[in-house]
Amino acid sequence: MSNATTMVGRSVRVSSRQVDAVLTSLMLPIMLMLMFVYLFGGAIDTGTKYVTYVVPGVILLCAGFGAATTAVSVSQDMKNGIVDRFRSMDIGGAALLAGHVAASVARNLASTVLVLGVAFLIGFRPRATLVEWLAAAGVLLLFILAISWLSAAVGLLARTPEAAAGFTFFVMFLPYPSSAFVPIDTMPSWIHGFANHQPCTPVIETLRGLLLDTPVGSAPWQAVAWCGGILFASVAVSGVLFRRRTA
Amino acid sequence: MFDELTVEAYGLEKSYGKLKVLDGIDLRVERGSVYALLGPNGAGKTTTVRILATLTGADAGRARVAGFDVARQRHRVRRTISLTGQYAAVDDLLTGEENLRMMARLTGLRRGRARRRVAELLERFDLAPAARRRVGTYSGGMRRRLDLAASLVGQPSVVFLDEPTTGLDPRSRQAMWAVINGLARSGVTVFLTTQYLEEADRLADSIAVIDGGRMVAEGTAAELKAKVAEQRLDLRLTDRPAFDAVAGYLGTRAIQADPARLSIGVATDASAGHIRAVLDDVDPRRTAVESFAVHTATLDDVFLALTGHVIAAEKETADV
Numbered sequence: 001m002s003n004a005t006t007m008v009g010r011s012v013r014v015s016s017r018q019v020d021a022v023l024t025s026l027m028l029p030i031m032l033m034l035m036f037v038y039l040f041g042g043a044i045d046t047g048t049k050y051v052t053y054v055v056p057g058v059i060l061l062c063a064g065f066g067a068a069t070t071a072v073s074v075s076q077d078m079k080n081g082i083v084d085r086f087r088s089m090d091i092g093g094a095a096l097l098a099g100h101v102a103a104s105v106a107r108n109l110a111s112t113v114l115v116l117g118v119a120f121l122i123g124f125r126p127r128a129t130l131v132e133w134l135a136a137a138g139v140l141l142l143f144i145l146a147i148s149w150l151s152a153a154v155g156l157l158a159r160t161p162e163a164a165a166g167f168t169f170f171v172m173f174l175p176y177p178s179s180a181f182v183p184i185d186t187m188p189s190w191i192h193g194f195a196n197h198q199p200c201t202p203v204i205e206t207l208r209g210l211l212l213d214t215p216v217g218s219a220p221w222q223a224v225a226w227c228g229g230i231l232f233a234s235v236a237v238s239g240v241l242f243r244r245r246t247a
Numbered sequence: 248m249f250d251e252l253t254v255e256a257y258g259l260e261k262s263y264g265k266l267k268v269l270d271g272i273d274l275r276v277e278r279g280s281v282y283a284l285l286g287p288n289g290a291g292k293t294t295t296v297r298i299l300a301t302l303t304g305a306d307a308g309r310a311r312v313a314g315f316d317v318a319r320q321r322h323r324v325r326r327t328i329s330l331t332g333q334y335a336a337v338d339d340l341l342t343g344e345e346n347l348r349m350m351a352r353l354t355g356l357r358r359g360r361a362r363r364r365v366a367e368l369l370e371r372f373d374l375a376p377a378a379r380r381r382v383g384t385y386s387g388g389m390r391r392r393l394d395l396a397a398s399l400v401g402q403p404s405v406v407f408l409d410e411p412t413t414g415l416d417p418r419s420r421q422a423m424w425a426v427i428n429g430l431a432r433s434g435v436t437v438f439l440t441t442q443y444l445e446e447a448d449r450l451a452d453s454i455a456v457i458d459g460g461r462m463v464a465e466g467t468a469a470e471l472k473a474k475v476a477e478q479r480l481d482l483r484l485t486d487r488p489a490f491d492a493v494a495g496y497l498g499t500r501a502i503q504a505d506p507a508r509l510s511i512g513v514a515t516d517a518s519a520g521h522i523r524a525v526l527d528d529v530d531p532r533r534t535a536v537e538s539f540a541v542h543t544a545t546l547d548d549v550f551l552a553l554t555g556h557v558i559a560a561e562k563e564t565a566d567v
Binding site: 002003006009010013014017018080081082084085086087088089090091246247 | 297300301302303304322325326328329330331332333334335336337338340341345349350352353354355381397398401407
């Protein structure tokens with residue numbers, strides 16, 4: 001357990017010094033938010049002010065993209081000799097990966113707060129009660145956790161950090177065919193099936209409903225099921241992959 | 248005798264797919280000695296180290312390190328060893344001090360003791376002035392030293408070093424050798440791999456030569472050199488006919504023949520009597536031999552004699 005704490009400290013410290021990566025994972029969602037709100041927003045009719053509609057989607061994009069960079073850091077560790085060093089010190093893959101995931105969670109909660117701050121400046125006015133804020137934070141945390149572990153598994157699978165970086169793009173584009181930026185019913189009908197039943201949509205709908213104090217329906221349960229499922233599968237797969245990669 | 252062995256391995260075998268990397272390796276390393284596994288790229292050096300350091304399982308054979316079985320008592324083994332691989336296992340974005348402190352925490356040292364141990368290691372490895380700099384700004388030699396320092400934080404009794412000086416410039420290599428010699432004097436058992444004959448010669452008490460996953464020879468540097476004749480008398484012939492005549496006369500007694508340089512080598516004890524006798528024997532009319540030189544055998548000669556090929560990497564990396 002104390003090893004895991006040390007590993008978390010390591011990952012947090014390392015990621016706080018990756019200035020370019022930190023800036024990218026912050027600037028990208030903020031730029032996207034400004035672009036959507038000021039450039040595209042005028043043409044999109046969502047029934048509310050567009051900034052109100054889009055902020056939950058931007059938060060999810062930010063968290064997902066930030067969490068996905070876990071794949072790159074895990075893959076870097078696998079490539080250089082540090083994993084062998086840790087294993088020869090009897091420190092297992094679980095502590096190492098947990099360190100990366102915990103750092104990812106810390107990093108992304110911080111950047112979410114910043115994105116929310118900017119959103120507030122440009123006119124986002126959430127109407128959530130304290131309980132709703134906590135529930136939204138909980139769902140977002142679960143989402144970050146799930147994507148981080150999934151990314152850790154991808155990082156173990158990728159042969160190079162460059163290949164792992166490709167995964168961050170996949171995660172960054174996943175929110176587009178969802179209800180993040182435009183309502184799904186404005187999309188062509190053939191994409192409805194996917195957009196309605198991919199993990200981003202229930203997470204976004206949950207965040208949106210909780211922050212704006214509107215009905216959420218079954219979205220929270222779907223979100224928890226998706227994230228829980230991804231989390232469970234990723235942890236299991238990571239264990240197997242770590243053992244295989246280091247055999 | 249048994250107690251004196253820190254590393255022992257019998258019949259280690261390992262294949263990756265169809266490629267047989269280790270084909271029956273036996274090792275015996277005495278406590279407190281420096282043992283070098285010498286061989287070219289792909290000889291099986293790294294695989295051997297990984298098996299002994301419990302990172303990879305062998306397909307066949309048994310090995311014990313510090314008295315513990317590497318397969319069945321993996322955790323006990325890990326508590327007594329350290330491994331320094333070919334690629335420095337340090338974080339570039341952390342400072343040298345932070346890297347060592349992390350290792351100290353991972354080996355279970357408490358804050359105060361960790362700080363003292365880290366300061367001591369930084370001093371010993373000549374890294375104190377760079378302690379607060381990020382490792383990304385370090386030179387190759389500094390990174391290797393930090394990496395080695397990191398592996399010593401937990402005071403292991405057996406230290407595995409996989410090609411500790413590959414890719415280093417000559418000065419950094421000298422510094423690394425001094426560090427390894429110091430380690431050996433402190434009573435730690437050092438197991439290193441190298442493709443540099445000079446390195447094995449300079450550092451190791453005992454050398455195992457491996458090639459193609461098999462051990463081709465084992466012994467001290469002197470013993471290995473003795474296998475190919477300690478001294479060699481190189482005869483320089485006047486011309487090609489003389490070379491052919493002498494080469495034909497000596498037959499298999501010639502341990503080396505180089506037609507391009509008109510040079511033939513024979514074993515000698517380097518005494519005046521023996522050299523005179525050889526000269527009279529091969530060149531009774533005193534016309535064929537132009538000059539001669541006595542040459543002390545290097546491990547290069549040993550390797551060539553034992554495996555039939557030279558260690559090609561030596562020249563290549565010497566220029567780096």
